[in-house]
Amino acid sequence: MLKSSNTTNQAPTPPQDVIHKITGDCGKYQLLLCMLIFLSKIPIAHHQMAIIFLAPKVSYLCLDTNTYNTCPCSSPMYDDSVFTNTMIMEWDLICMRRWMASFSQTLFQLGVLIGSPLFGMAADRFGRKNPLLGAVVLQVSMGIVTAVVHEFWPFVFIRFLVGMSVGGTMVIGFVICMEFVATKHREMTAALYQLPFNLGHLTLPLFSYLFRDFRELQLAISVPTVVLLSYFIFIPDTPRWLLAVRRTDKAVKILTRVAQVNGRPTENIQSEVESYQAAIAKQTPIRKGNVLDLLRTPNLRKNLICMSFNWLTCSYCFYGVSQYVGQLDGNVFINVAASACVSFFGTLLSIPLLRVMGRRTIVIVFNFICAVCLLMLTVVPQGVWSIVCAIVGVVTSFIIFVVVYLYCSELFPTVVRNAALGTSSMMARVGSMIAPFIIDTEIEAGWLPPVLFATLPFIAGCITFWLPETKGCELMTTLEEGENFGKPISHDVNIKG
Structure with missing residues (x-):
């Protein structure tokens, strides 16, 4: 129950800077953690923008009528001077089938749409780490599988799963960064979080220039994501979430490790965390x-x-x-x-x-x-x-x-x-x-x-x-x-x- 008040500010809050008091505002640990999370944005950009080169505009000669880019056309001969093979060429996505290329991207974005709240709610319920790992494994495995599928609709469905993983990785990765860095560094972190996406977008033309077959391109942008499996070792749950759901012992353990890496004192962490929890307990019970x-x-x-x-x-x-x-x-x-x-x-x-x-x-x-x-x-x-x-x-x-x-x-x-x-x-x-x-x-x-x-x-x-x-x-x-x-x-x- 919130009491009546004439103030316009938020309700009194516990000393929420206790985490940064223990770990420091932005030490070595936070920098390394953010760099690891930022890496995930590069393949995210590759997968989201890949349709530009998986199904680019392509000219064709209709052998039925000996005319260019006309419909209907049952025997097209494609111009392969720029791309040796694309989704359009592979599955003849022209004329009455033209909508299928756009629809494949729509389903990919539908996967992102479903994956974002699904993984987001899982992260609020079960912690940040395990749902993030699930999204990473899904992205690595399905991205590679997509490159070897030869039928159109299985290809589209697997890209839908990749989209789900992209949605989960984006949302959880950003929250992890925000919950580890101090207030005064959030602006910089939020902006820098987007730069790897721009780099991924910028390097995609290079990948597509080197790999002119859409299957080779898909494989080329998927294999490097294997490096994200290092999250199993290096990415922890966030102490802020652990304290919010009263998993105090695990929060203290992680805070101690972060403090050690940052060269901060560790003697009073347990007592400071207990004081923090006591302050919260006086306000209202915390639930998921x-x-x-x-x-x-x-x-x-x-x-x-x-x-x-x-x-x-x-x-x-x-x-x-x-x-x-x-x-x-x-x-x-x-x-x-x-x-x-x-x-x-x-x-x-x-x-x-x-x-x-x-x-x-x-x-x-x-x-x-x-x-x-x-x-x-x-x-x-x-x-x-x-x-x-x-x-x-x-x-x-x-x-x-x-x-x-x-x-x-x-x-x-x-x-x-x-x-x-x-x-x-x-x-x-x-x-x-x-x-x-x-x-x-x-x-x-x-x-x-x-x-x-x-x-x-x-x-x-x-x-x-x-x-x-x-x-x-x-x-x-x-x-x-x-x-x-x-x-x-x-x-x-x-x-x-």
């Missing part, structure tokens, strides 16, 4: 949470809806507008590399922005910038300036992507943090699944895709005014803290088990 807890009370529910819509919007714009830019004429390898460089720039720009601006302010401002630039595509003639407007849309949407990862992890308490991130990430997949269909509306009217792309960031910018600012706040632990955060409390709020 799930996604339903995010919907039971009005403030958490409102925060989840607003945050999820922002995730959907930035994914919708980033993947959709990136695909729009990728349809430009020219060298496909250079075009994709250029798009990746733009995203890399956006990530670097987000680092100083997170230092000097609030999370809410960044999300609002860049949503509106994104909306204006995309809307300008309806009046700017095709050419350099239309490309500039589209690229600004890509940059701003990716900056929002970087910020909402951090914003979401700060906005929800420990016991439901993974569930919130998983649900929000799930909505991002919905956005990425919708985006290709928006591009197809150009057949109806040339101005329609820019308008549809611009509408969502405008709405997202407006609803973000309802979210509280989290910059500089300690991570919350209990559902009561989460419900009470950033709002005036004028009546009793009962959060039931």
Whole structure:
């Protein structure tokens, strides 16, 4: 039960910096841990963007009519001057079967959509480590199996499983980093977490240039993920989660190891942790949470809806507008590399922005910038300036992507943090699944895709005014803290088990 109050701040909290008091703000252990987690983002980018080179646009000569790129065509002869074999060539995904290539990517994103909340809730219930290991094993094994499957629908289903593993790895890896680093380093960590994705996106054209057969490419991007199996040895559960569910002995053991690596004193760890637990016990019993807890009370529910819509919007714009830019004429390898460089720039720009601006302010401002630039595509003639407007849309949407990862992890308490991130990430997949269909509306009217792309960031910018600012706040632990955060409390709020 939360008491009535006239204050606008969050409820009194226990000394949550006790973990960083023991381990230090950002020592050798945190740096090594984050570097290991960051590695997982490179294959994530490879798998998510691979469809560009697994099923690229390819020309063909229809031997039935001796004409190029015409339908129907029962005897196509494909141009293999750039790619020796692709999904299109392997399974004749042209004419009436053309939709199957896009559908395979839709199912991959559906896998990410399902995997994000599934693994996220598992991590809130069973700890961060074991669900992460499950996602890694699934990604390594299914990624390699995909390369040797010869039938289309088994290929699509196994890529769906890879998508599930990608969703789980992204969500849990980010939460582990956030729960190990101190508040003052969260901005930098959140931004740096995205750089390996940009590097993966940037190196994918190199892989595809070297491996022109889609099976060889799939194998080339999957085999290096074997290194992630080192997580079995080097990645622990987070002390913050262990303390939240009162597994104190294991938390003390991990905190002691971290303190030793960082050269911190270890004599008083047990007593400090016990004091921390006692402070929590005086407030309210701590229990494990799930996604339903995010919907039971009005403030958490409102925060989840607003945050999820922002995730959907930035994914919708980033993947959709990136695909729009990728349809430009020219060298496909250079075009994709250029798009990746733009995203890399956006990530670097987000680092100083997170230092000097609030999370809410960044999300609002860049949503509106994104909306204006995309809307300008309806009046700017095709050419350099239309490309500039589209690229600004890509940059701003990716900056929002970087910020909402951090914003979401700060906005929800420990016991439901993974569930919130998983649900929000799930909505991002919905956005990425919708985006290709928006591009197809150009057949109806040339101005329609820019308008549809611009509408969502405008709405997202407006609803973000309802979210509280989290910059500089300690991570919350209990559902009561989460419900009470950033709002005036004028009546009793009962959060039931």
